[in-house]
Amino acid sequence: MLDNLALGVATAVSPENLLWCFIGVALGTVIGMLPGLGSATGVALLLPVTLALEPVTALIMLAGIYYGCQYGASISSILISTPGDSSSVVLTLDGYQMARNGRAGAALAVSALSSFIAAIITIVGLMLLAAPIADLALRFGPPETLAVILLGLSTIVSFAGDNLLRGITMAAVGLLLSTVGIASGFTDARFTFGSLNLLSGLDFIAVLIGLFAIGEVLHQIHRGGEAPIRARFKDLVITRDDVRRMIPASLRGTGLGFALGVLPGAGATLATFMSYGLEGRVGKHRAELGTGAVEGVAAPEASNNAAANASFIPTLSLGIPGSGTTAVLLGAFVVFGLQPGPLLFEQQPALVWGLLVSFVIGNFMLLVLNLPLAPVFAQALRVPYSYLYPFILFISLLGAFAIGNNTFSLWVAFTAGVLGYFMKRFDFPAAPLVLGLVLGPLLERSLVQTSALGRGDLMIIFERPISAAFTVAAILAILAPVVLAAVRRRRAPGRARQSTPTA
Amino acid sequence: MRTSRATALAAMAAVTGLVLTACGEDSGGSTDGGSAAGPDGPVTMVVPFSAGGGSDLSGRAMASGLEEVTDSTVTVENITGGSGAVGYGQLLASAGDPSTLLASETSLVTLPIIQDVPYTYDQFTPIMKAGEDYNLVIAGGDSEWETCTDMVEAARDESLTAAVSGTTGPDAIAWTLIEQEESVELQRVPFESTAEVTAALLGDQVQVAAASPGEVIGQLESGDVKALCALAPERYEYEELADIPTGGEQGLDVTFAQWRGLVAAPELDEESTRFWVDAAEEWTTTDSYTEYIESNYLQPQTLFGEDFAEYLVQYDADARSALQP
Numbered sequence: 140m141l142d143n144l145a146l147g148v149a150t151a152v153s154p155e156n157l158l159w160c161f162i163g164v165a166l167g168t169v170i171g172m173l174p175g176l177g178s179a180t181g182v183a184l185l186l187p188v189t190l191a192l193e194p195v196t197a198l199i200m201l202a203g204i205y206y207g208c209q210y211g212a213s214i215s216s217i218l219i220s221t222p223g224d225s226s227s228v229v230l231t232l233d234g235y236q237m238a239r240n241g242r243a244g245a246a247l248a249v250s251a252l253s254s255f256i257a258a259i260i261t262i263v264g265l266m267l268l269a270a271p272i273a274d275l276a277l278r279f280g281p282p283e284t285l286a287v288i289l290l291g292l293s294t295i296v297s298f299a300g301d302n303l304l305r306g307i308t309m310a311a312v313g314l315l316l317s318t319v320g321i322a323s324g325f326t327d328a329r330f331t332f333g334s335l336n337l338l339s340g341l342d343f344i345a346v347l348i349g350l351f352a353i354g355e356v357l358h359q360i361h362r363g364g365e366a367p368i369r370a371r372f373k374d375l376v377i378t379r380d381d382v383r384r385m386i387p388a389s390l391r392g393t394g395l396g397f398a399l400g401v402l403p404g405a406g407a408t409l410a411t412f413m414s415y416g417l418e419g420r421v422g423k424h425r426a427e428l429g430t431g432a433v434e435g436v437a438a439p440e441a442s443n444n445a446a447a448n449a450s451f452i453p454t455l456s457l458g459i460p461g462s463g464t465t466a467v468l469l470g471a472f473v474v475f476g477l478q479p480g481p482l483l484f485e486q487q488p489a490l491v492w493g494l495l496v497s498f499v500i501g502n503f504m505l506l507v508l509n510l511p512l513a514p515v516f517a518q519a520l521r522v523p524y525s526y527l528y529p530f531i532l533f534i535s536l537l538g539a540f541a542i543g544n545n546t547f548s549l550w551v552a553f554t555a556g557v558l559g560y561f562m563k564r565f566d567f568p569a570a571p572l573v574l575g576l577v578l579g580p581l582l583e584r585s586l587v588q589t590s591a592l593g594r595g596d597l598m599i600i601f602e603r604p605i606s607a608a609f610t611v612a613a614i615l616a617i618l619a620p621v622v623l624a625a626v627r628r629r630r631a632p633g634r635a636r637q638s639t640p641t642a
Numbered sequence: 643m644r645t646s647r648a649t650a651l652a653a654m655a656a657v658t659g660l661v662l663t664a665c666g667e668d669s670g671g672s673t674d675g676g677s678a679a680g681p682d683g684p685v686t687m688v689v690p691f692s693a694g695g696g697s698d699l700s701g702r703a704m705a706s707g708l709e710e711v712t713d714s715t716v717t718v719e720n721i722t723g724g725s726g727a728v729g730y731g732q733l734l735a736s737a738g739d740p741s742t743l744l745a746s747e748t749s750l751v752t753l754p755i756i757q758d759v760p761y762t763y764d765q766f767t768p769i770m771k772a773g774e775d776y777n778l779v780i781a782g783g784d785s786e787w788e789t790c791t792d793m794v795e796a797a798r799d800e801s802l803t804a805a806v807s808g809t810t811g812p813d814a815i816a817w818t819l820i821e822q823e824e825s826v827e828l829q830r831v832p833f834e835s836t837a838e839v840t841a842a843l844l845g846d847q848v849q850v851a852a853a854s855p856g857e858v859i860g861q862l863e864s865g866d867v868k869a870l871c872a873l874a875p876e877r878y879e880y881e882e883l884a885d886i887p888t889g890g891e892q893g894l895d896v897t898f899a900q901w902r903g904l905v906a907a908p909e910l911d912e913e914s915t916r917f918w919v920d921a922a923e924e925w926t927t928t929d930s931y932t933e934y935i936e937s938n939y940l941q942p943q944t945l946f947g948e949d950f951a952e953y954l955v956q957y958d959a960d961a962r963s964a965l966q967p
Contacts, residue, residue: 473938483860
């Protein structure tokens with residue numbers, strides 16, 4: 140173990156590898172900021188550039204792009220409510236609110252710091268426990284995935300705010316939209332109306348670019364003459380109180396992100412939603428969530444980063460990608476003549492451990508890069524909105540086009556933008572819709588798989604201990620608030636006011 | 643104040659600049675088209691699936707190979723959607739255009755059979771079959787079965803769970819052929835990719851799967867997965883795969899190849915067709931071709947132009963009988 144670590148350090152700190160690590164994370168930050176481009180595309184685009192390098196150097200750089208993107212994506216979510224990927228949607232809830240309150244600098248700093256905390260903890264976990272955790276993750280079959288997704292959907296209760304009915308409605312709309320295209324496990328196309336472009340479904344990145352970025356622009360224009368945010372310098376800097384509130388939320392987010400990131404497929408988006416839901420249940424300042432709470436930035440950001448790093452566990456120790464981007468990275472392994480799989484740790488110790496050590500170095504670079512730049516980036520909001528929004532529209536639509544290199548996703552983004560505008564006007568929450576849209580196909584697939592495994596009997600979900608536990612937790616998560624409210628109502632109104640709320 | 647605003651704008655400018663350069667790379671610079679019959683200007687290699695997958699790898703290998711032998715600039719464009727149909731739709735729209743190519747594979751034939759798409763395989767101009775591979779029937783490393791016969795025998799008594807990486811993929815067709823040949827029925831569990839299938843097999847979620855050697859070679863060598871047989875007419879020659887018996891040796895008379903190759907736009911004139919066929923043929927004699935084939939454990943069984951067209955007719959007939967029982 141220590142030998143391997145020393146070997147890794149020796150590999151990672153060579154001047155060439157340090158340089159390419161830096162180039163990777165810096166490029167990643169920029170790519171992450173652009174909506175729609177995303178880390179998977181970024182890695183694939185830059186793969187040919189790295190062909191002349193040593194394999195380990197190339198992989199260090201490509202991985203740097205991946206986790207650099209996680210930092211970059213937060214910047215556009217917080218500043219202009221433009222999530223680059225589904226895993227930064229939750230960040231727009233409180234991050235963007237903090238920015239509108241004049242605390243963009245603090246929000247960016249909190250996001251960078253909690254990303255860093257999450258990254259370091261998960262990398263240590265990755266080094267110590269990769270093999271046993273990977274084996275554990277394999278125990279997660281379709282029934283277990285189904286149960287986790289049910290639990291994820293039950294977190295809608297936390298997003299719905301005051302109106303549970305609206306939240307559930309939007310989640311249902313999201314689930315419905317996710318049924319467009321060829322059904323999982325079948326060959327029939329649904330709701331495509333003969334359109335080829337709809338065969339593989341609505342691209343959720345185009346939808347969320349529309350809902351969030353374009354919808355917000357329309358909303359701001361409708362309100363008219365939004366003054367540039369004039370923040371005092373003091374408000375731009377992270378305070379001691381912010382840090383105090385950030386740490387517990389980051390740690391909870393890290394735990395959730397790590398656990399979900401290990402599972403092939405389920406991944407980062409679910410982790411961000413669930414960690415936000417968790418803050419809504421156990422956070423000390425849960426009443427402030429949605430209005431610009433530090434926890435609402437720290438928890439999803441930490442879980443996103445933890446999940447991204449944890450997805451390297453199945454990738455490196457089993458040769459099975461844990462996320463879309465690690466799938467592209469596995470492709471890169473093959474290009475460099477390396478054989479991803481269970482023997483990689485034994486056959487290529489210098490490469491694997493050099494890569495792992497470079498994660499630590501790269502995250503440190505990102506922190507050093509992002510912390511001082513946070514107040515600087517925050518200054519972008521001083522630009523009057525009339526100059527800012529054409530730019531937001533430009534990069535959003537460019538991002539939408541880049542998804543499939545065709546104009547169809549532009550129309551999807553436009554339509555979703557108009558929908559997002561009306562949802563904002565009439566106070567329908569957008570996050571449950573995204574949750575439904577992202578989880579819909581996963582839910583359906585694991586349902587079909589579970590049913591196939593049970594030869595048509597879905598009750599096998601209760602026959603396997605892990606899936607049974609998660610299903611029960613999901614049922615409790617939905618029922619508990621309802622039951623508690625009913626119990627409280629039955630008591631005398633005067634006593635109910637005195638009793639402290641239990642979660 | 644002025645400086646900070648300038649910084650922010652500079653940052654945005656830098657971002658925009660990067661996007662523009664990225665786009666610029668796509669359209670590529672034009673170089674002289676080499677021979678007279680070639681395309682004038684840059685060539686687009688459409689990859690109908692997203693970056694990083696098997697189609698993308700082969701598209702990029704063919705693009706750089708053709709660049710070498712023709713002196714043209716060949717840029718890869720991932721035009722995704724519709725299980726590949728959107729990319730083929732784009733090629734359909736460039737009828738007669740010698741500067742658009744497409745990195746094709748089995749689904750060129752199979753998708754129109756099962757899905758209502760506005761094209762059939764025979765509308766495009768076939769250029770090259772670059773290689774093919776055969777599925778291995780695989781089971782978990784600690785499975786009780788050693789051969790495909792064991793598996794088939796077990797399937798007669800109980801309902802086996804067999805993973806498929808998509809309902810119309812080559813593995814799904816392979817299962818259908820086995821079912822038809824041996825009169826058994828397998829309980830299929832659909833997944834979205836071979837990676838997911840491998841994970842399910844390693845975690846004992848399913849009992850058998852079928853996959854291309856290149857996709858599971860790592861797990862095969864570590865012993866986490868074992869190959870029961872290869873659905874191929876002859877054994878693989880690669881050292882790592884040479885010990886795997888064919889289905890035929892075990893009495894299971896099923897073979898099914900999937901292919902990768904190159905097609906051009908519909909209604910391409912004879913001269914341009916010959917240009918690309920010649921270029922493709924030249925590429926298959928280079929080192930870069932050999933490297934592509936070997937690193938993906940493919941079989942270098944190539945066919946060009948008319949021969950490839952005949953192959954596709956037979957392939958279509960086989961796929962139809964498997965997909966439309």
